[in-house]
Amino acid sequence: MKTLNFANRNLKELIRDPITIIFAIIFPECLLVLMSFINRNIPIDLFSIEKLSPGIAFFGLSFLSMFTAINISSDMETSFLTRLFSTTMKARNFIFGYVLPNVLIGIVQTLICFASSIAFGLKAQVSLVGAVAVSAVCSVLFVSIGICLGCVLSNKASGGVSSIVIQLSAWLSGIWFDIKLVGNVYQKICEVLPFYHGVEAIKAAINLDLSATISNLLWIIGYTIIFMIISTLLFKKKMK
Amino acid sequence: MKAIKCENLTKKFKNINAVDGLNFEVEEGELFSLLGTNGAGKSTTIKMLCGLLKPTSGDAKIFDESILKEEFKKFVAVSPQETAVAKNLTVKENLLFMAKIYFDKTKAEEKTKEIIKEFSLEKVENQRAKTLSGGYQRRLSIAMAVISEPKLLFLDEPTLGLDVISMHELWDTITNLKKKSTIILTTHYMKEAEKLSDKIAIMKNGKIIALGTADELIKLSRKSDFEEAFIEISKENGGDIR
Numbered sequence: 210m211k212t213l214n215f216a217n218r219n220l221k222e223l224i225r226d227p228i229t230i231i232f233a234i235i236f237p238e239c240l241l242v243l244m245s246f247i248n249r250n251i252p253i254d255l256f257s258i259e260k261l262s263p264g265i266a267f268f269g270l271s272f273l274s275m276f277t278a279i280n281i282s283s284d285m286e287t288s289f290l291t292r293l294f295s296t297t298m299k300a301r302n303f304i305f306g307y308v309l310p311n312v313l314i315g316i317v318q319t320l321i322c323f324a325s326s327i328a329f330g331l332k333a334q335v336s337l338v339g340a341v342a343v344s345a346v347c348s349v350l351f352v353s354i355g356i357c358l359g360c361v362l363s364n365k366a367s368g369g370v371s372s373i374v375i376q377l378s379a380w381l382s383g384i385w386f387d388i389k390l391v392g393n394v395y396q397k398i399c400e401v402l403p404f405y406h407g408v409e410a411i412k413a414a415i416n417l418d419l420s421a422t423i424s425n426l427l428w429i430i431g432y433t434i435i436f437m438i439i440s441t442l443l444f445k446k447k448m449k
Numbered sequence: 450m451k452a453i454k455c456e457n458l459t460k461k462f463k464n465i466n467a468v469d470g471l472n473f474e475v476e477e478g479e480l481f482s483l484l485g486t487n488g489a490g491k492s493t494t495i496k497m498l499c500g501l502l503k504p505t506s507g508d509a510k511i512f513d514e515s516i517l518k519e520e521f522k523k524f525v526a527v528s529p530q531e532t533a534v535a536k537n538l539t540v541k542e543n544l545l546f547m548a549k550i551y552f553d554k555t556k557a558e559e560k561t562k563e564i565i566k567e568f569s570l571e572k573v574e575n576q577r578a579k580t581l582s583g584g585y586q587r588r589l590s591i592a593m594a595v596i597s598e599p600k601l602l603f604l605d606e607p608t609l610g611l612d613v614i615s616m617h618e619l620w621d622t623i624t625n626l627k628k629k630s631t632i633i634l635t636t637h638y639m640k641e642a643e644k645l646s647d648k649i650a651i652m653k654n655g656k657i658i659a660l661g662t663a664d665e666l667i668k669l670s671r672k673s674d675f676e677e678a679f680i681e682i683s684k685e686n687g688g689d690i691r
């Protein structure tokens with residue numbers, strides 16, 4: 210009840226902020242359209258809709274870390290969280306109150322991305338449902354990163370630093386170029402971080418490649434658990 | 450029963466004694482003011498008494514429950530010095546959100562209606578908080594604290610930055626709240642302390658340097674009005690007022 214109440218407030222706060230709509234929906238949508246048109250004229254395998262669509266879906270989710278970080282740091286600045294810390298709300302009410310609305314937005318983002326990808330030639334297939342589920346798990350990862358950032362950064366810094374996370378996630382996920390072509394070290398770095406596995410998991414889910422879906426998803430789940438633990442600890446420290 | 454009983458309540462930040470061994474009591478039903486200039490330690494005292502900061506040493510009992518445990522939180526609500534409202538929610542949504550932390554849906558909706566009326570927020574109830582004037586924001590912030598029906602209400606500088614009209618309106622609102630809750634108010638504004646309080650504690654450098662009713666403090670300083678009394682008492686306790 211307390212969790213849902215807080216989740217409801219965060220959802221309203223998010224969808225009433227034009228930044229959310231611009232970054233979560235419009236920006237990824239523009240990229241998708243742009244790259245698809247380029248690909249029509251200069252076909253590159255990497256930007257075929259089957260590969261582009263999972264990449265854009267994942268890229269859109271990375272903005273959830275920014276929304277969460279900004280939400281928390283500005284609530285700290287206005288003392289709104291301070292007020293809530295003096296109530297009987299517990300750390301888990303807060304954490305899940307951030308996770309739920311962002312996952313919902315993540316699911317909507319992915320649905321919109323897939324819907325428009327279908328317009329550009331992605332096959333409408335049942336496996337897309339599984340891919341949306343994988344996206345939902347990736348959303349939790351980005352929210353937990355966002356909670357960590359929001360806890361340690363001021364309101365001024367949180368926007369900037371989380372956009373670095375978004376950049377990193379984009380460069381290290383193999384959306385914009387094939388990581389195997391860049392070099393060994395680079396490829397290794399990508400492979401021990403979760404971002405590349407996120408895109409691969411969504412791709413594999415669409416292709417109904419169960420073993421690849423699971424092996425990549427395990428990376429995401431592992432990192433999500435780690436960031437969830439860190440964010441809970443940081444948040445509890447904030448509450449003291 | 451005492452609403453508050455401080456026992457050597459102390460908070461140190463590195464080398465500053467922000468709050469230095471406070472021992473005071475507040476009776477249930479009283480409006481008790483902490484009066485002092487910027488940096489006197491008022492906000493730090495309030496933050497400890499509503500569980501937002503752990504004391505470095507000492508303790509306080511809120512209706513007999515120690516602030517070092519969790520139980521006392523059900524008695525208190527705070528309106529922080531900053532106007533702590535959710536900016537993108539409307540006035541009504543802000544209030545309903547707070548009410549739902551404490552009550553079920555039906556009761557929460559009832560309480561929200563009641564509080565909107567009590568705080569004369571009808572005109573702006575569907576307006577987003579960020580579009581409100583300073584006076585309305587402050588009033589909403591206090592209403593969000595009151596909605597939980599706290600036995601003990603903390604108001605940290607409730608009239609800071611308000612124009613004269615808004616300030617007088619808020620004073621009337623606070624006077625009405627006295628009927629329901631014990632109130633601890635901080636202010637650096639002498640007239641506010643004098644007008645609203647049953648008892649006033651003058652704070653300086655983390656210590657209470659005088660405590661009593663406004664009249665008692667005037668007598669103590671042998672001056673003719675409260676403002677002069679405040680200045681005199683502050684001077685006697687170590688040079689300039691700051």
Ligand SMILES: Nc1ncnc2c1ncn2[C@@H]1O[C@H](COP(=O)(O)OP(=O)(O)O)[C@@H](O)[C@H]1O
Nearest residue numbers: 462465467485486487488489490491492493494
């Ligand atoms: N988080 C903090 N870290 C370090 N010093 C602090 C902190 N909070 C308050 N102080 C210091 O403690 C003293 C009392 O501050 P405060 O309680 O905010 O005073 P007031 O509310 O009376 O203006 C000031 O000297 C202030 O600088």
Ligand SMILES: [Mg+2]
Nearest residue numbers: 491492530606
């Ligand atoms: Mg203060």
